[in-house]
Amino acid sequence: xxxxxxxxxFLIALLxxxxxxxxxxxxxxxxxxxxxxxKTTLAKGxxxxxxxxxxxxxxxxxxxxxxxxxxxxxxxKLMQEYEFDRVFLQDVMVPHWxxxxxxxxxxxxxxxxxxxxxxxxxxxxxxxxxGISAEVVEVKSHDxxxxxxxxxxxxxxxxxxxxxxxEFVNTFRGYVATVNQRSSGPSQAARFGAVAVxxxxxxxxxxxxxxxxxxxxxxxxxxxxxxxxxxxxxEKLSTLLQKNPKLELFLKFNCQNLPDAQSYNVVGEIKGSTxxxxxxxxxxxxxxxxxxxxxxxxxxxxxxxxxxLRTMQVLGYKPKNTLRVVMFINEENGLRGGKxxxxxxxxxxxxxxIAIESDAGGFTPRAFGIKGADSSLTKLQSWLTYxxxxxxxxxxxxYGGADINPLNKADGTPTVGFIPxxxxxxxxxxxxxxxxxxVNRRELxxxxxxxxxxxxxxxxxxx
Amino acid sequence: xxxxxxxxxFLIALLxxxxxxxxxxxxxxxxxxxxxxxKTTLAKGxxxxxxxxxxxxxxxxxxxxxxxxxxxxxxxKLMQEYEFDRVFLQDVMVPHWxxxxxxxxxxxxxxxxxxxxxxxxxxxxxxxxxGISAEVVEVKSHDxxxxxxxxxxxxxxxxxxxxxxxEFVNTFRGYVATVNQRSSGPSQAARFGAVAVxxxxxxxxxxxxxxxxxxxxxxxxxxxxxxxxxxxxxEKLSTLLQKNPKLELFLKFNCQNLPDAQSYNVVGEIKGSTxxxxxxxxxxxxxxxxxxxxxxxxxxxxxxxxxxLRTMQVLGYKPKNTLRVVMFINEENGLRGGKxxxxxxxxxxxxxxIAIESDAGGFTPRAFGIKGADSSLTKLQSWLTYxxxxxxxxxxxxYGGADINPLNKADGTPTVGFIPxxxxxxxxxxxxxxxxxxVNRRELxxxxxxxxxxxxxxxxxxx
Numbered sequence: 001x002x003x004x005x006x007x008x009x010f011l012i013a014l015l016x017x018x019x020x021x022x023x024x025x026x027x028x029x030x031x032x033x034x035x036x037x038x039k040t041t042l043a044k045g046x047x048x049x050x051x052x053x054x055x056x057x058x059x060x061x062x063x064x065x066x067x068x069x070x071x072x073x074x075x076x077k078l079m080q081e082y083e084f085d086r087v088f089l090q091d092v093m094v095p096h097w098x099x100x101x102x103x104x105x106x107x108x109x110x111x112x113x114x115x116x117x118x119x120x121x122x123x124x125x126x127x128x129x130x131g132i133s134a135e136v137v138e139v140k141s142h143d144x145x146x147x148x149x150x151x152x153x154x155x156x157x158x159x160x161x162x163x164x165x166x167e168f169v170n171t172f173r174g175y176v177a178t179v180n181q182r183s184s185g186p187s188q189a190a191r192f193g194a195v196a197v198x199x200x201x202x203x204x205x206x207x208x209x210x211x212x213x214x215x216x217x218x219x220x221x222x223x224x225x226x227x228x229x230x231x232x233x234x235e236k237l238s239t240l241l242q243k244n245p246k247l248e249l250f251l252k253f254n255c256q257n258l259p260d261a262q263s264y265n266v267v268g269e270i271k272g273s274t275x276x277x278x279x280x281x282x283x284x285x286x287x288x289x290x291x292x293x294x295x296x297x298x299x300x301x302x303x304x305x306x307x308x309l310r311t312m313q314v315l316g317y318k319p320k321n322t323l324r325v326v327m328f329i330n331e332e333n334g335l336r337g338g339k340x341x342x343x344x345x346x347x348x349x350x351x352x353x354i355a356i357e358s359d360a361g362g363f364t365p366r367a368f369g370i371k372g373a374d375s376s377l378t379k380l381q382s383w384l385t386y387x388x389x390x391x392x393x394x395x396x397x398x399y400g401g402a403d404i405n406p407l408n409k410a411d412g413t414p415t416v417g418f419i420p421x422x423x424x425x426x427x428x429x430x431x432x433x434x435x436x437x438x439v440n441r442r443e444l445x446x447x448x449x450x451x452x453x454x455x456x457x458x459x460x461x462x463x
Numbered sequence: 464x465x466x467x468x469x470x471x472x473f474l475i476a477l478l479x480x481x482x483x484x485x486x487x488x489x490x491x492x493x494x495x496x497x498x499x500x501x502k503t504t505l506a507k508g509x510x511x512x513x514x515x516x517x518x519x520x521x522x523x524x525x526x527x528x529x530x531x532x533x534x535x536x537x538x539x540k541l542m543q544e545y546e547f548d549r550v551f552l553q554d555v556m557v558p559h560w561x562x563x564x565x566x567x568x569x570x571x572x573x574x575x576x577x578x579x580x581x582x583x584x585x586x587x588x589x590x591x592x593x594g595i596s597a598e599v600v601e602v603k604s605h606d607x608x609x610x611x612x613x614x615x616x617x618x619x620x621x622x623x624x625x626x627x628x629x630e631f632v633n634t635f636r637g638y639v640a641t642v643n644q645r646s647s648g649p650s651q652a653a654r655f656g657a658v659a660v661x662x663x664x665x666x667x668x669x670x671x672x673x674x675x676x677x678x679x680x681x682x683x684x685x686x687x688x689x690x691x692x693x694x695x696x697x698e699k700l701s702t703l704l705q706k707n708p709k710l711e712l713f714l715k716f717n718c719q720n721l722p723d724a725q726s727y728n729v730v731g732e733i734k735g736s737t738x739x740x741x742x743x744x745x746x747x748x749x750x751x752x753x754x755x756x757x758x759x760x761x762x763x764x765x766x767x768x769x770x771x772l773r774t775m776q777v778l779g780y781k782p783k784n785t786l787r788v789v790m791f792i793n794e795e796n797g798l799r800g801g802k803x804x805x806x807x808x809x810x811x812x813x814x815x816x817i818a819i820e821s822d823a824g825g826f827t828p829r830a831f832g833i834k835g836a837d838s839s840l841t842k843l844q845s846w847l848t849y850x851x852x853x854x855x856x857x858x859x860x861x862y863g864g865a866d867i868n869p870l871n872k873a874d875g876t877p878t879v880g881f882i883p884x885x886x887x888x889x890x891x892x893x894x895x896x897x898x899x900x901x902v903n904r905r906e907l908x909x910x911x912x913x914x915x916x917x918x919x920x921x922x923x924x925x926x
Contacts, residue, residue, distance in 0.1 A: 038632060039631075040630075042629050042631070042632070043630040166506045166905070167501075167502040168505070169501060169851045169852065169853055169854055169909070170852070171905070204905060206904065364886050367852075367853065388632045389632065389633065389830075389857065389859075390632055390633065390829045390856075390882075390884065391632055393829075393856035393857070394852065396852075419853075421827045421853065422853070423827050423903055423909065427903070440886055440890070441667075441669065442629070442886040442887075443886045443887070446632070
């Protein structure tokens with residue numbers, strides 16, 4: 001009796017031992033594979049050289065431009081050369097805005113004049129062909145425009161000069177706290193009779209690169225031209241206004257809003273071996289402002305996405321589920337690519353396990369932010385131990401990304417945003433400084449590795 | 464009876480509630496103060512402008528140089544202007560090595576010649592005044608030198624061309640795996656009769672900046688001249704050697720090892736209100752290689768350290784323990800400052816709670832590494848929740864720092880190393896590229912904030 005009990009206890013202990021060592025072994029296998037992903041990417045990853053090629057060949061990729069068309073063709077061919085199982089385009093009609101000739105912003109005072117560093121905001125209308133000259137009213141906020149009222153605003157150029165809120169560790173919080181002077185500032189000024197708007201660039205940098213970005217014209221206000229000044233130029237204008245509140249600013253832009261143009265999302269797939277109909281999607285946006293190279297925004301994201309799948313392919317990994325990379329068109333000034341993707345996903349009854357976006361630059365990885373998988377959050381967080389030190393330090397609730405948000409809204413697909421370190425992003429964002437030279441090879445490749453590792457974990461464990 | 468029991472339970476519950484809410488309140492106060500540190504530093508920190516001034520005024524700070532003397536005087540004055548309670552110097556005799564005229568490394572082949580990008584290694588002797596010309600033996604390791612033996616090495620220049628090990632997330636691991644070709648490679652080659660050594664720079668970068676750093680001459684080998692080539696120059700030399708193994712390399716350096724010079728550690732203190740004899744020390748090293756500005760190595764560390772104390776002062780914080788900042792001299796080629804500091808600490812029976820060093824660059828913060836406080840590690844790790852997201856993500860075992868290691872050895876003081884992101888450090892380390900322009904303001908200020916927050920926690924809770 002006692003003997004059989006001992007045997008029983010022994011057998012149970014043995015079973016527990018086998019089970020736990022199997023679990024440990026599996027854990028170990030996953031860790032080994034993820035370490036291989038990181039080592040391979042850091043030592044031999046192609047992301048950096050691909051991004052260099054993109055930035056050299058197609059630096060200007062605004063929706064409807066020749067650059068965007070070239071980049072669409074190039075990324076499609078790249079995935080075909082990689083022999084992804086399926087590469088195709090999705091038709092998307094996109095807004096087509098063109099900047100035209102170089103903008104002019106000049107301060108006239110006495111016999112002198114000073115040229116300011118300026119970029120029209122996306123969607124802005126042109127000034128009259130011979131420009132606009134008017135006095136300037138400097139404000140810090142929408143409320144200040146309201147308070148000043150029509151008697152102080154009418155016929156003038158409103159100058160929003162609120163600095164970037166630097167106090168947040170997460171620069172996206174500072175961006176959100178500042179960006180309304182760009183997005184809705186022009187219409188707010190127009191409501192009170194302003195003839196044009198200039199803003200201090202929404203930038204963390206201490207330099208004179210103007211940072212563009214899209215404005216949104218409200219239906220209840222006339223459309224007026226609007227542009228961003230470099231931070232130093234904004235400070236110069238402010239200083240001169242203090243000396244002479246009557247000084248005149250001359251503005252001349254030749255932007256055009258042309259008819260919508262035919263464009264595309266670019267999609268590539270590696271088919272799943274077990275569940276080919278279940279999709280793990282990763283992507284970024286192919287379009288970029290026409291100022292620098294769109295290296296961080298979002299050349300990094302699309303090269304991350306293709307390279308994450310390429311890494312799995314090179315390592316001989318056969319996914320259970322279909323891995324899909326999507327390069328969305330028109331994130332910057334319309335989001336038509338993201339909307340069209342969601343529409344087609346619903347129409348085709350596609351089954352997305354998850355959609356992941358990289359659209360915060362090619363900087364050193366810090367976290368993933370997850371939206372719409374609250375019940376899975378504990379499970380996701382248990383994956384943290386798989387990521388090497390100083391790569392992904394948190395898996396937490398957060399925003400997925402602009403391009404994948406319509407999919408989340410349409411069918412509830414959980415979305416995940418890749419969160420690299422944000423300190424340098426708004427130094428270059430939407431400006432002529434967003435060039436390949438500001439990308440660090442190792443930081444960029446670590447993004448690819450982190451995305452590949454996350455995709456691997458979703459493929460292995462589901463959500 | 465029952466009634467009194469109910470009252471008892473009620474009173475106990477009340478006590479627990481009060482106690483736990485007091486704990487929560489205290490936790491909340493600490494969090495609030497630490498958030499204030501971060502916000503203040505990001506919005507108004509002076510670290511970046513101080514580093515700019517240091518890099519502009521005293522870019523060349525090698526031990527014994529005029530630049531080092533100037534920086535000693537400048538940092539001392541700065542802390543006096545801040546009205547720290549005590550500012551003083553510690554006498555340190557330092558090695559005095561000078562690079563002399565710009566080095567020359569030229570490949571001669573046929574009628575042509577190619578100039579390579581070169582920097583003599585620290586402590587290297589000069590070549591004969593008319594230079595050295597010799598055939599080149601390319602190797603990847605010390606072992607390969609041994610295998611080739613005297614018959615293949617004697618009279619030749621040994622060229623160590625092992626690339627930086629890029630596969631580690633932590634670039635310091637790659638550095639350790641590669642750096643022996645610089646530190647002990649020259650003596651290893653000299654043992655087999657080599658007349659000089661050139662190495663491929665120990666660099667993560669894909670460029671042609673040579674990266675210097677100190678060599679160590681062994682006692683059992685003749686001293687021979689040694690220098691680092693830029694990575695592109697090393698690749699060029701390797702390619703040409705494959706075509707013509709007999710090509711000759713011409714080297715000419717005028718370095719000098721001069722007699723030891725008088726120098727100093729610079730020390731500043733804010734006195735503790737409760738335990739003035741207990742010291743929380745933070746520092747970096749004041750000396751730097753003579754090539755760029757020593758902006759990351761280690762201008763960042765010394766400006767971090769002064770600014771961490773300055774932040775506490777500006778916020779009106781009265782420390783319980785004495786806060787001390789130390790700017791060590793001679794980390795790069797002798798460590799005399801760190802050794803002298805430890806010697807004086809023992810001699811004066813000083814009581815250090817902890818010594819913290821920032822000597823890994825002005826990049827975005829990731830962690831603190833702790834040596835010699837194993838029993839306190841759990842306590843330290845409980846502090847992690849105080850650090851904002853995407854700043855300090857780990858408090859873990861690790862190396863403190865070169866300058867504070869002698870103190871740890873001498874009296875067991877626990878040491879702590881600030882660990883910023885390491886991806887870009889070895890792109891610039893010891894090279895002409897380590898200039899102020901490569902420092903990002905926000906990343907640098909986050910280092911100051913993280914150090915100030917850590918010092919605050921040690922001051923509040925002890926180890």
